[in-house]
Amino acid sequence: MENVFRYYGFSEFKKDESGAFSGDQICFSVLNEQHFLIFEKNNDDFNLYVSKYKSKKEIGVNPPEILELLVESYDKSIPEHRIFLRKYLY
Template identity: 65%
Template sequence: MENVLRYYEFSDFFEDKSGAFEGNSISYTSLNEEHFLIFVKNKEQYDLYVSKYGSEKEVGSKPPEILELLMKNYDKSIPEHRVILRKYLY
């Protein structure tokens, strides 16, 4: 998973303080100034979301304006999971 996060330039994991992700650790990458992909780490499971915030400074500190679950339990060995991630990043 670390390779996926580095390749797509996700941030390091940090504690979510917004309450939107139930206090789990999150990692994000920017799609544009307001939209972000977020991995939520819950134990050894990674869930992928697309979100909208007013600015990058709000990620992890304020609840998102829009939040949509793209995939539960991301697994880089499953081609469909990789396709969903690439669809948003390219």
């Protein structure tokens, strides 16, 4: 998964303090100034979300304005999971 995070330019993981991700570790990639892809690390599982915040400074601090689960238990070996990343990032 580390290769996926680096390839797509995700941030370093940080602890969610907003309560939106149950205090799990999260990392994000910027889609535009208000929309972001977020990976939530829950034990050994990674969930992928698309979200809306007023700015990237709010990620992990305040709850998102919009949060939609795209992929539960992301697996880079499943083509459909990889398509979600490409769909949003390209």
